[in-house]
Amino acid sequence: MAEITKIATRDSYGNALKELGATCDNLVVLDADLAGATKTATFQKAFPDRHFDCGIAEANMINVAAGLSTMGLVPFAATFAMFAAGRAYEQVRNTLGYPHLNVKIGATHGGISVGEDGASHQCCEDFALMRTIPGMTVMCPSDDIEAKAMVKAAYEMEGPVYMRFGRAATPVFHKEDYKFTIGKGEVLHEGTDVAIIANGIMVPEAIDACEQLEKDGVSVYLINMPTIKPLDEPLVLDAAKKCGRIVTVEEHNIIGGLGEAVAGYLSEVHPTPVKRIGVGDEFGHSGPAGELLKAFGLCAENIVKVTKEFNK
Amino acid sequence: MTASEKKDLQLTAVRVREDILTATHGAKSGHPGGSLSAADMFTYLYFREMRIDPKDPKKDDRDRFVLSKGHTAPGLYSALAIRGYFPEEDLANLRHTDSYLQGHPNMNTVPGIDMSTGSLGQGLSAAAGMAKGAKYLGKDINVYSLLGDGELAEGQIWEATMFAAHYSLDNLCIIVDKNGLQIDGWTKDVMNTDPVDEKFKSFGCDVICINGHDFDEIEKAFDRFHKNHGSGKPTCIIMSTTKGKGVSYMENQAGWHGKAPNDDEYKQGMEELAAARKAIEEA
Numbered sequence: 076m077a078e079i080t081k082i083a084t085r086d087s088y089g090n091a092l093k094e095l096g097a098t099c100d101n102l103v104v105l106d107a108d109l110a111g112a113t114k115t116a117t118f119q120k121a122f123p124d125r126h127f128d129c130g131i132a133e134a135n136m137i138n139v140a141a142g143l144s145t146m147g148l149v150p151f152a153a154t155f156a157m158f159a160a161g162r163a164y165e166q167v168r169n170t171l172g173y174p175h176l177n178v179k180i181g182a183t184h185g186g187i188s189v190g191e192d193g194a195s196h197q198c199c200e201d202f203a204l205m206r207t208i209p210g211m212t213v214m215c216p217s218d219d220i221e222a223k224a225m226v227k228a229a230y231e232m233e234g235p236v237y238m239r240f241g242r243a244a245t246p247v248f249h250k251e252d253y254k255f256t257i258g259k260g261e262v263l264h265e266g267t268d269v270a271i272i273a274n275g276i277m278v279p280e281a282i283d284a285c286e287q288l289e290k291d292g293v294s295v296y297l298i299n300m301p302t303i304k305p306l307d308e309p310l311v312l313d314a315a316k317k318c319g320r321i322v323t324v325e326e327h328n329i330i331g332g333l334g335e336a337v338a339g340y341l342s343e344v345h346p347t348p349v350k351r352i353g354v355g356d357e358f359g360h361s362g363p364a365g366e367l368l369k370a371f372g373l374c375a376e377n378i379v380k381v382t383k384e385f386n387k
Numbered sequence: 388m389t390a391s392e393k394k395d396l397q398l399t400a401v402r403v404r405e406d407i408l409t410a411t412h413g414a415k416s417g418h419p420g421g422s423l424s425a426a427d428m429f430t431y432l433y434f435r436e437m438r439i440d441p442k443d444p445k446k447d448d449r450d451r452f453v454l455s456k457g458h459t460a461p462g463l464y465s466a467l468a469i470r471g472y473f474p475e476e477d478l479a480n481l482r483h484t485d486s487y488l489q490g491h492p493n494m495n496t497v498p499g500i501d502m503s504t505g506s507l508g509q510g511l512s513a514a515a516g517m518a519k520g521a522k523y524l525g526k527d528i529n530v531y532s533l534l535g536d537g538e539l540a541e542g543q544i545w546e547a548t549m550f551a552a553h554y555s556l557d558n559l560c561i562i563v564d565k566n567g568l569q570i571d572g573w574t575k576d577v578m579n580t581d582p583v584d585e586k587f588k589s590f591g592c593d594v595i596c597i598n599g600h601d602f603d604e605i606e607k608a609f610d611r612f613h614k615n616h617g618s619g620k621p622t623c624i625i626m627s628t629t630k631g632k633g634v635s636y637m638e639n640q641a642g643w644h645g646k647a648p649n650d651d652e653y654k655q656g657m658e659e660l661a662a663a664r665k666a667i668e669e670a
Binding site: 103124125127129130132134135137138139140141142143144145146147148150165166169170173174175 | 447451453493494495501502503504505506508509510512513514515516517518519520521523524526542543546547549550553554
């Protein structure tokens with residue numbers, strides 16, 4: 076890739092909140108003793124009176140956000156994906172999702188790229204948990220520019236939103252003029268042999284894989300799918316019709332995530348073979364993020380390998 | 388309050404209790420026991436305490452109420468209906484397939500409901516969020532939340548109370564309906580939540596213990612809540628009550644936590660409440 080600047084999307088989250096805060100008076104931010112790690116401390120420094128730390132009590136934080144939203148405020152609640160989608164699942168389901176309240180969850184430290192902290196903090200189940208909640212918008216940005224646009228779009232829409240950001244720095248490949256729309260995928264490369272649909276930090280890996288595959292004579296239709304729900308069904312259908320086979324790539328358990336969303340949709344409208352690349356039915360473990368991603372096959376090399384086998 | 392005002396409240400509370408029986412009888416399910424124990428509190432809140440307007444249920448600066456013990460929706464719905472939020476005759480359709488009166492409070496279908504609740508332990512956090520929001524916005528809004536004593540076993544209640552004290556939410560009034568019973572039996576046997584008063588005190592609340600069936604004591608407790616404004620302390624009213632209050636065969640019976648009266652039981656209950664009304668009128 077030509078662009079080598081790397082920024083973690085959690086940093087993008089904090090910066091986007093600070094930028095929005097300057098003009099959006101009703102935006103408030105909640106944390107559960109992780110403002111430094113979720114990068115909302117950036118917002119906190121600029122707007123201390125609009126940042127409410129809830130202490131290590133995520134369940135309470137989510138429902139406090141629910142209450143705040145009914146007063147006309149737009150709360151962004153931040154914590155690790157494990158605690159936002161995991162520990163507070165039922166609070167999100169019953170007191171945000173059911174009443175469809177205007178609360179935005181900014182979940183950082185998603186996936187195994189959390190690294191050394193190990194399995195207890197590597198949430199690979201959040202897409203699955205959040206997409207089963209009716210009316211929930213579920214997203215995961217692929218780089219800094221998309222992440223900042225996503226935070227702004229989340230603020231501007233009405234209703235509950237779950238956004239997953241990463242801990243590790245990831246290449247910035249979008250241009251500044253990139254137009255992001257909730258529920259829309261982005262075509263990064265046109266092709267006809269196989270479609271690769273990726274999201275989050277897997278997108279730069281998929282871009283590298285795409286270059287290699289093209290060199291090796293495989294025509295790739297490459298899609299960045301930042302919104303897992305609502306899924307960009309027309310684009311998925313288009314990819315299925317053009318290529319006849321689809322590879323999905325996500326830093327998430329292959330159960331319940333982007334891959335299943337794509338496969339589930341296609342199996343009903345246009346049955347198409349789908350190969351899911353993601354974390355298998357297992358927990359992560361400690362290690363540097365880069366090493367872990369390779370170990371779990373979440374890298375360009377493995378995408379190339381799997382796609383070639385699938386394309387035979 | 389004058390004797391006549393008190394009499395009006397007592398008569399309204401009888402009507403709330405009748406409606407609780409009618410609603411749960413019509414639903415053939417629901418939770419009469421904890422609705423009846425809180426009937427006097429529902430009455431006082433909606434007929435004397437809260438600054439609300441049934442003609443404008445979403446009015447910006449209204450006081451808020453969150454029923455953290457959401458299963459006692461029949462009690463809250465009855466008070467709302469009598470207060471004029473929706474037709475009282477709709478109560479008989481509680482929990483029916485085509486009814487807007489859901490088994491647990493739904494803020495998007497029922498006029499006057501400020502927060503959807505039902506999963507125990509969550510309502511108080513939402514109420515604390517409302518109180519924090521009111522403070523942040525500089526609005527004079529009181530937020531009330533009613534909890535069960537069994538519900539206090541939920542850890543989130545204590546997360547919320549800690550939050551309320553930490554952020555000096557003296558516009559938040561926590562009310563505990565201490566009827567001593569929960570589904571599996573006496574609270575002291577299932578999971579002892581006592582000493583409730585000491586717990587809330589140590590979490591930073593001004594605690595007031597009252598008889599939850601005595602309107603004079605309820606009034607005094609709310610007077611103190613109003614005086615607490617500016618103190619930085621949330622108020623916690625712990626009201627001793629009788630589960631199933633007003634219907635003899637339901638009183639102090641855990642079995643009436645979540646069971647509807649059959650036709651005969653309904654008839655008997657309504658007769659008892661009619662007698663109670665007559666006694667109040669003739670007093």
